[in-house]
Amino acid sequence: MAGVSLLCAAALLLLLAAGGAIPPPDEAARMARFVLHNCDWGALATLSAQEGSLSDGPPGPLGGSGVPYLYLTDMEISVQDLEINSNASLTVSLAQTPYCKKHKYDPQNPLCAHIIFCGTIVKVNDSEAGLAKKALFSRHPEMESWPKDHNWFFAKFNITNIWVLDYFGGLKIVTPEEYYSVKP
Numbered sequence: 001m002a003g004v005s006l007l008c009a010a011a012l013l014l015l016l017a018a019g020g021a022i023p024p025p026d027e028a029a030r031m032a033r034f035v036l037h038n039c040d041w042g043a044l045a046t047l048s049a050q051e052g053s054l055s056d057g058p059p060g061p062l063g064g065s066g067v068p069y070l071y072l073t074d075m076e077i078s079v080q081d082l083e084i085n086s087n088a089s090l091t092v093s094l095a096q097t098p099y100c101k102k103h104k105y106d107p108q109n110p111l112c113a114h115i116i117f118c119g120t121i122v123k124v125n126d127s128e129a130g131l132a133k134k135a136l137f138s139r140h141p142e143m144e145s146w147p148k149d150h151n152w153f154f155a156k157f158n159i160t161n162i163w164v165l166d167y168f169g170g171l172k173i174v175t176p177e178e179y180y181s182v183k184p
Contacts, residue, residue, distance in 0.1 A: 022099065022113075025167035029178040032164050035092055035115045037064035037184035038099075040139055042092040044070075044078060054090070054157075058138035064184050068117065068157035069124070069132040071143050073150040086120040090157055113166035119159045129154050 023030035036056055044054075056064040068090060072079050082088065093114045094100050095107035105112040124132045132154035137144050146152060162174040 022094075027182075028164040028166070028172035029162075029174045030182045030184065031113055031166045032115045032162050032174050032179050033064065033066055033182055033184040035094055035113050035166075036066065036068065036117075038094065038097050039092040041096065042068075042090050045089045045091075054092075055135040055139040057135045065131070065135065066180050066184075067135075068159075069135045070121065070155045070157065071136050071140070071146075071152055072155050073152050075150055082121050086122060088119065088121050088157070090117040090119075091115070092117075110165050110168050113164070115165075116163040117157060117159050118161040119157055121155050121157055124154045124156050128156070132156065 021034075023034050025031070040055070042054055054068045054070050056066055056068055074080070074083075078088075091114065093107065093112065095112050095114075099105075100107060100109070100112035103111070136154070143152075159176045159179065162176065162179055164172040164174055166172070
């Protein structure tokens with residue numbers, strides 16, 4: 001038991017050394033928000049696996065809504081899949097940020113946090129399109145110049161389940177209510 005306490009203390013010191021920016025392992029909802037907000041892309045899985053660009057809002061500590069927005073076209077195979085079945089999963093990892101390399105964590109190390117969201121992908125309505133556009137174009141400015149004849153549209157990921165892997169000992173389950181009630 002002393003070894004586990006020592007490991008927890010060492011992890012806490014590591015987190016504090018990182019400037020306290022990353023939430024501690026006992027705050028799984030904050031970790032999920034933190035990882036999503038700090039990632040610019042994720043792996044999107046429908047019935048066939050595809051990748052998509054995403055954003056939860058402009059970069060910076062106050063920019064994230066927690067809602068994963070996507071910029072899609074009917075030309076994508078994943079969108080064709082979603083027209084039949086809107087269920088999907090989205091995985092984001094701190095492996096795409098400098099954090100894991102800085103701390104010499106292998107991308108498969110649980111300390112290099114991975115978040116898995118499950119839910120459905122739906123087109124945003126007109127009242128939410130401006131928010132989705134700001135969220136995506138603030139992080140991916142070149143999207144605005146993508147070919148107009150591709151009929152791009154904004155969509156969002158309606159989260160139903162969240163799994164957090166940010167420490168040894170297995171996944172943590174976070175409800176959407178817990179997730180949206182915290183800041184990254």
